[in-house]
Each structure stands twice: as C-alpha cells, then as structure tokens.
Amino acid sequence: MDEEAPADRYARRWDALSVLLVVAVLGGLTLVSRSDTGASFASIVADGGVVLAACVLVPVLIRWPVPGALAMAALAAVSPAGTPAASIAVLRVASQRPLPVAVGVAAASAVAHALLGILRPIPGLPYGWFLVIDAAVHAALVAWGALIRLRHVARCERERRAEEEQAERVAAARRQERTMIAREMHDVLGHRLSLVAASAGALEYRPDAPAEQIAHAAGVVRAGVHQALEELREVIGVLRADDLVGSAGGSGGSGSSDGEARPQPTLAGLPALVGESRDAGLAVELDDRTEGTPPETLGRTAYRIVQEGLTNARRHAAGLPVRVVVEGEAGEALRVELRNRLPSGPSTSDRRGTGLVGLAERAASVGGRLDHGTTADGDFRLAAELPWPP
Template sequence: MDATCPPDRHAERWAAWTTGAVVLVLGGLTLVSRTDVRASTLATAVDAGATLVACALVPLLIRRPVTGALAMAVLAAFSPAATPAATIGVLRVATVRPLATAILVGAVSTGAHAVQGLVRPIPGLPYGWLLVIDVVTHAALVAWGALVRLRTAARVEQQRRAEEEQAERIAAARRQERATIAREMHDVLGHRLSLVAASAGALEYRPDAPAEQIARAAGVVRAGAHQALEELREVIGVLRADELISGDGPPQPTSADLPALVEESREAGVAVALDDSTVGEVPETLGRTAYRIVQEGLTNARRHAPGCPVRVVVSGAAGDALRVEVRNRLPVDSSTSDGRGTGLVGLGERAASVGGRLEHGLSTDGEFRLVAELPWPA
C-alpha cells in the first residue's frame, strides 16, 4: 500500500482471503504432484508445512509486499509447494512498488528457485533448462506487474485531472456568475441611487416648491433608498455565497418594462420622452440588454446633465436589429465622464455578449448620444 494513502482495511481483508485461498489451492496441487513423483515422508511434511506457512504469510504480503515476498522466496528455496506463493509475491510487489524494487525482489526469488532446483530437482528436467524457465518466468511476472502498475497510475492521474478540470469549470462558472451579478447590481444600484440623488437635489434647490411636489420627491427618496439597500443586501449575499446561483431570484426586466423605467425618472423630476416603435415581441435576453442600456443611459444623464431633457428611442423588428438610442444635451460646463466609465464599459460588454455593438459620444449638434445595435434573430 502507498504510504501516503490510508489503508482500506476491508479491501486488505478481501485480498488476504483471496490470495490465501489461491496459495492454499496451488500449494496443495503442487504438494500432490510432487508426492506422486517422489514419495518421501520428510519431503511431504516439508511441503505441507511450507504450504501452511505461505498461507500464514499472506497478510504480511498484503500489508508489506516487499517483506512478505522475500519471506515467501526464502521459503520457496526449500519447498516447491511455496513456489505459487513466491510468484504471487513477485507479482504483488511489481504492481504496487517501483520497478527497481520489483526487479530486486524478482532476482531474489529467481535465486531462491535456483537453489530449489539443486535441493529438490525435478526428474527429467535438466538444471540448465530449469534456470532458463526460472529467469523467463520471473522476468514475465515483473514486466506484467509493472504494466499493471503503470496502467493503474495512468487511470488515477486521469481521474485526478478530470476532478481538477471539473473543479476549475465550477470555479469559472462561479466567477462568471458573480461577475454577471455584480454588473447587474452596478446598473440597478447606479440607477436607483441616481434617482434618489435627483429627488434629493430637487428638495434642496426648491425648498419653496408646493407641498405635494415635496412629498412626492420625499417619497421617491425614501422608496429609492429602501430598494437600494435591499438590492445591496442581495448582491452582498450572492457574492459571499459559495454555491452557484440557482436562477430562482427576482424576475429580470425586459423591454416591456421600459415605460415603468422611464416613469421612475419622470417622478424624480427628469423630463424623459420614450419613442418605442419596435415591431413584434422582443426576445427576453435581447429585451433585458436593451433595458439595461436605457437604464444606464438615464443614470448618466441624471448624473452629468441634471435638469436636461432626455429622449429614448427604441426601434427594430425580428430579422433585422434592435436599435436603442439615448440622447440628451449637456450643460456648457458639464463633462461627459466622471473619470471611471465603468458603466459604459459594462454596456459595451453587454452588447457584445448578444453579438451587438455600442457607440457613445458627442454629436455635432452638442448632444450626448448612446447608441446600441443588437441583432434580432427572425
């Protein structure tokens, strides 16, 4: 047994019983055949004793292959009844120990059988031929055992690699899932907090506004902050979890939710016009991508161009492409970037994930435009 692996006691007992039975049967057959050839009470007693001792050595052979095989080889030097046990010992060592060790044990067993040929010669078999058979047999046993060992090691290595690859695939899936969740939460939280900021800004700069308008803005701030906290709690739980996302989370938005998204911005005081001229039902994945693009566009508009009207245009049909455009004018002293740009980078990745493309920048008439074209299969 390998020193690095805990022994399997059940397997050891099964191997010991099986090997012991084989040694007993073969030793008995050898005893009977040799008794027929040379009737000798002393030889018969020695062979019977050797058979019993070889059976007793089987547990040692299973737990300590080299020691057990050498003991059986020494026993075989005095009795042919121990030959089956000695050959099994050589094969056992060759299957569980390095080739150099197997060759050494095989050489000892070969020498022991050479001694046996002198002490207990086989009638009709020249000693020279006995040595040839002895060497060839032990060489075959060592080669066979080494081949079994190599194949076993190859299977173990193949299984180990398969397990490592499976673990890596699971880890990669987890990383991908968490990256997707993080990107979703960036869009959702950014949109939600920008609504809160816009409504809070209205309360700050218009303290003389009508009570109804102030109450509506305060309600948007309260609801937005509450939803942002819930969404933040959700993403933290996801990113901490070791398990993959089961897909049983809250329903994901689609293009059908665009009017509600626009209405949220309107309630926060942003003038948003929506022009949706799509023909047919937009596929779920495509619609979700369009929703996130519009959401990020509205978030950026509130952040960089507060108070400026925004126009959202969605058009397209199956077999062509879904075109999403968000455009708004910028204040004279406004910058189109806050130095990070992670949202637009994420949008570019979203568009690319469905085979589309995303462009953004200032137009010649001074508007900032965010344009995406997403393939719409027929």
C-alpha cells in the same frame, strides 16, 4: 477517515481471500503434479506443509508485501510447492512498490529458486537452462507488476486532474456569477441612487419651490433610498446564499435570502423606468416601435442599456432632454438608441465609471454590439444592436 476505514478493511480482506484462494489452488495443483511424477509420500507431505505455510503467510503478504514476499521466497527454496506463492508475491511487490524494491525482491526469489534447482533438480533440464528460465520468469514478473503499477498511477493522476478541472470549473462558474451580480448591482443601484441625487439636487437648488414640488421631490428621495436599500439587501442575500451553497460543496447558485429570486426587469418595464426618470426631473421621450415580445434575456439586456443610458444622462447632462428609441422584430435585430444634448459647460459629474464597459459586455454576451460617442450635431449617442432570433 472514520467512514473510509471500514471500506478499506473490507477491501483488504477481500484481497487476502483472493490471494489465498489462488495460492491454495496453484499449490494444490503442484502437489498433484508431484504425486503424478512418483514422488515419495514424505516429500509430498513436506510439500503440503509448504503450501499450508504459504497460505498462512498470505495475510502478511497483504499487509507487509516485502517481508511477506521474502518469506514466500524462503519457502520456494525448499519446495517446488512454494513456487506459485513466491511468484505471486514478486508480482504483488512489483505492482505496489518502486522498481528498485521490486528488483531486489525478485532477485531474492530468483536466488531461492536457484537453490531449489540444486536441492531438487528437474530431470532432463540442465541447471544452466534452469537458471536462464528462472531469471527470465522473474524479469517478466517484475515487468508485469511495474506495468500494473504504472497504469494505476496514471489512473490516479487522471482522477486527480479531473477533480482539479472540476473544481476549477466550479470556481470559474462562481466567479462569473459574482461578476454578473456585481454588474446588476452597478446597474440597479447606480440608476436608483442617480434618481435620489437628482431629486435631492432639486431640493437643494430650489428651496423656494412650492410645497407640493418639495413634497414630491422628498417622496422620490424617500422611495428611492428605500428601494436602493431593498435591492442592496437582495444582492447581499444572493452573495450570502452563494457562499453557503459553495461551503456545502455545491457548484454555486443564485437566490435571495428567502429562497425566491426577484423577477428581473424586461423590455415591458421601460415605461416605468422612464416614468421614474421623469419624476426625478429628467425630460425623457420614449419611442417604442418593437413588434412582438423579445426573449427574456434579450429584453433584460435592452432594459439595462436604457437604464444605464438614463443614469449617465442624469449624471453628465442633467436637465437636458433624452430621446429613447427601441425598435425591432423577431428574426432581425432589436435596436436601442439613446440621444441627449451635450451640456455647453463642464459636465455636472466628473465621475468615470465602468458602466459603458459593462454594457458592451452585456451586448456581446447575447451576440450584439454597442456603440457610443458624440455625433456631428453635438449629441451624445448610445446605440446597441442585439440579434433577435426568430
């Protein structure tokens, strides 16, 4: 409010100066025309006083349009020199006030001019025609002012809608970003915690294992928990940074708490991902037949598909081997397939999450598709085909 008040004050002053200049110029021209028609000196002096009074009333018209317009109409009732100021006043009221108010002010001005026609009739113009012209001019002023007001209201409405649409776009972008963060958290933490659970399960079911195996499993648990905490801290940092940017009026953005984004995994990280699963006791065979390096987004999508597939295999078919095949080249498609035998008994996990739904959305986001289900030979198959641009 404090910053806008000076701007409003300057705008009002400039508006008053502009109206004052128009009233003074038109009033002066009226005085000149009166002197050319042979009016008496006293009459011209009186008309000059009316012009001066109209100029004095301009600030009143700017601040209080209706009272100012009525005062201008009163001046027009006694002198033709007040007609320009009264006409400008009617136009201003019609452009700033509702139509009923504008019609009332215009009617008062028309009555004042009707009185002027009686006090100072125009030679050669019948009074009846004078009233017709008087009514027509004021009707035109009201219509003109109403049109100006409607355009102003329409412009304000367009600006308001544009601001609302912009705010909605920003909110949608923030929701989409949070959804992506939640999806990353599901994939990363789900994979990491499944490794911890597999290693902890080995410690629970093999208490008589050699000390080296127990120490190795304990190390995997410790490293997995540490990495899970670090990744969770990064996700929370991203969300907090996003909240801070949003509260400052930005459009949202991603970033860690220290301002640097952690590099996202790509297809080159598959050997390390498979190695982690092997360390947790899952027999994984990786067959990488890709030719060339896919784009970062495509490689990250394939990585997440393999990561989620390995996580599901540890949850639902622990101890059974998994085969991972990745193949493709630029200009064709990148194909990812995971196969594992289904357990003969009940699944080792009865949890039903949204991992496969998220994977399908990931694949669709890059123009690909995802299929999963049980094959004829009793394997569970998870396959994705992602377009690889040339």
